[in-house]
Amino acid sequence: MLLAATASAVLMLLQQAPAEGTDWDAEFGVEVKERDPVTGEIPVEPYEQSNANAGATPYDSAALARDFGGREGIARIAARTVDLSEADPRVAAIFAAHDMVRLKRTLGEQFCYLLGAGCDYSGRDMRTAHAEMGVTKADMNALVENLQAAMREAGVPFAAQNRLLAKLAPMSDQVVE
Amino acid sequence: MPAAPLPAELPQIAYVPVLDAEVEPTPIRRAVPPVHITTAFDEDGVQSGKARLFKGGKLLLTNGVSTVEGSSGGGIARWATIAGQQMPGGIGLSAHATAIELPDYGWRSYGVAVGFGDRLELSIARADFDTRDVGAALGIGKGYTFNMDTFGAKLRVAGDVVYGDPWLPQIAVGIEHKRSRDGALVRALGATDDESTDVTLSATKLVLARSLLVNATVRYTEANELGLLGFGTTAGAGYALQFEGSLGYQLSRRAVLGAEYRSKPDNLGLGDDDWMDIFAAYALTDHLTLTAAYVDLGSIATFSDQRGGFLSAQVAF
Ligand code: HEM
Numbered sequence: 260m261l262l263a264a265t266a267s268a269v270l271m272l273l274q275q276a277p278a279e280g281t282d283w284d285a286e287f288g289v290e291v292k293e294r295d296p297v298t299g300e301i302p303v304e305p306y307e308q309s310n311a312n313a314g315a316t317p318y319d320s321a322a323l324a325r326d327f328g329g330r331e332g333i334a335r336i337a338a339r340t341v342d343l344s345e346a347d348p349r350v351a352a353i354f355a356a357h358d359m360v361r362l363k364r365t366l367g368e369q370f371c372y373l374l375g376a377g378c379d380y381s382g383r384d385m386r387t388a389h390a391e392m393g394v395t396k397a398d399m400n401a402l403v404e405n406l407q408a409a410m411r412e413a414g415v416p417f418a419a420q421n422r423l424l425a426k427l428a429p430m431s432d433q434v435v436e
Numbered sequence: 437m438p439a440a441p442l443p444a445e446l447p448q449i450a451y452v453p454v455l456d457a458e459v460e461p462t463p464i465r466r467a468v469p470p471v472h473i474t475t476a477f478d479e480d481g482v483q484s485g486k487a488r489l490f491k492g493g494k495l496l497l498t499n500g501v502s503t504v505e506g507s508s509g510g511g512i513a514r515w516a517t518i519a520g521q522q523m524p525g526g527i528g529l530s531a532h533a534t535a536i537e538l539p540d541y542g543w544r545s546y547g548v549a550v551g552f553g554d555r556l557e558l559s560i561a562r563a564d565f566d567t568r569d570v571g572a573a574l575g576i577g578k579g580y581t582f583n584m585d586t587f588g589a590k591l592r593v594a595g596d597v598v599y600g601d602p603w604l605p606q607i608a609v610g611i612e613h614k615r616s617r618d619g620a621l622v623r624a625l626g627a628t629d630d631e632s633t634d635v636t637l638s639a640t641k642l643v644l645a646r647s648l649l650v651n652a653t654v655r656y657t658e659a660n661e662l663g664l665l666g667f668g669t670t671a672g673a674g675y676a677l678q679f680e681g682s683l684g685y686q687l688s689r690r691a692v693l694g695a696e697y698r699s700k701p702d703n704l705g706l707g708d709d710d711w712m713d714i715f716a717a718y719a720l721t722d723h724l725t726l727t728a729a730y731v732d733l734g735s736i737a738t739f740s741d742q743r744g745g746f747l748s749a750q751v752a753f
Binding site for chain 1: 601
């Protein structure tokens with residue numbers, strides 16, 4: 260104990276100030292990921308693309324897709340859900356560290372695919388996408404409330420809102436730790 | 437004491453050797469471990485030791501309303517839900533008051549329930565049953581009021597009412613220990629006991645694809661009129677299985693319409709009927725829920741056609 264403390268004290272005195280203009284990212288091995296100049300997205304680890312990654316089978320109901328305002332309506336609802344969550348103090352910290360450009364696109368694709376509105380899902384599966392994110396059931400409820408707010412703003416009838424939630428709720432097992 | 441010689445390939449970054457140095461952890465000793473430190477009281481509720489009090493987090497109405505026996509559930513049927521709005525690791529609270537107005541009787545009940553995470557619910561409730569003019573006709577005195585205390589406990593053993601496998605409901609086991617405060621009278625009426633314990637098994641699920649909340653509970657009980665008229669009979673009738681069912685349709689995040697059914701034994705031969713109701717529950721705010729119902733309690737103590745209004749208010753955190 261005493262030895263370690265003395266050694267640290269001596270080292271503190273001996274230390275040199277780091278050179279001006281040190282590249283700290285390089286020193287600590289931090290890789291900087293560049294956003295794709297076209298899509299504005301940050302690349303992710305390679306994975307196999309499949310609609311199965313969306314986590315559930317889609318509905319086949321034109322009326323349901325219409326309730327959500329079709330593909331465009333669905334994309335807007337997904338983007339709005341992400342915006343609300345980014346601004347929601349309960350979960351903002353989880354979203355802050357991730358690529359919201361990509362999430363808006365892939366979440367929109369997932370909803371569109373599940374609602375049978377004619378999209379393919381190109382994102383990762385739910386377990387991989389949320390691995391080690393530390394999502395709790397309370398976070399899950401916060402996200403559901405934000406999605407409900409986005410759907411309400413878009414005028415989606417409540418029963419139709421619940422049909423989308425019915426597809427998502429069972430996925431909580433892969434998302435919540 | 438001289439400092440250890442620095443290795444040749446030491447990078448030009450301060451502190452690295454210090455960070456690498458192994459420091460023995462100093463054990464922290466306390467004479468008495470802290471038992472109840474309240475360190476924060478903010479809009480997120482109260483932090484008490486490791487538990488979050490009243491922070492909430494549940495989706496609206498997924499804590500149910502309060503039954504006439506003080507448990508989280510529908511109005512007359514117990515559900516597998518846990519009272520309060522807490523999340524795992526949190527502690528929540530709910531309190532309720534209920535009035536039922538019938539042609540010949542008046543029911544008042546009130547109580548509190550504490551929820552521990554999504555696991556355990558403890559509740560206590562008092563019911564007062566005013567016999568009004570019937571009291572005189574029954575020879576027990578006009579306005580004679582039966583009173584009963586119910587002490588409930590409920591443990592969630594599996595599933596989740598909203599999440600997870602859509603075919604796995606939230607399942608809970610529980611007890612309701614009831615004490616009639618009219619021991620002499622209920623024995624005179626033919627009951628053997630003035631206290632007894634019901635055992636319940638409940639399954640509840642929100643079927644999102646249909647916006648439908650479905651609940652089924654079996655109750656092993658010997659209670660006469662929930663226990664207001666005591667338990668069992670001197671003629672030998674005792675415990676039997678009874679059923680409680682609820683269906684609720686979610687109109688919005690805040691509003692539910694539904695119906696309930698509850699079977700009851702007729703141990704005393706006074707014509708105890710099964711109960712049913714049609715209810716509407718509305719979450720007026722995130723913490724206040726009002727429930728109004730039309731109830732059909734059938735015959736009570738030989739006076740038939742006891743249909744009337746049910747009104748209940750619940751506050752929950
Ligand atoms: C059942 C519920 C959920 C569904 C269906 C869902 C869906 C998705 C989808 C489709 C993606 C995109 C995956 C990809 O781009 O490859 C994603 C990523 C993400 N989700 Fe969720 N999610 C759920 C719950 C949550 C919750 C509760 C949180 C946190 C409060 C959350 C936070 C995130 C974040 C931060 C990302 C970005 C991950 C990254 O960029 O690496 N999700 N989610």
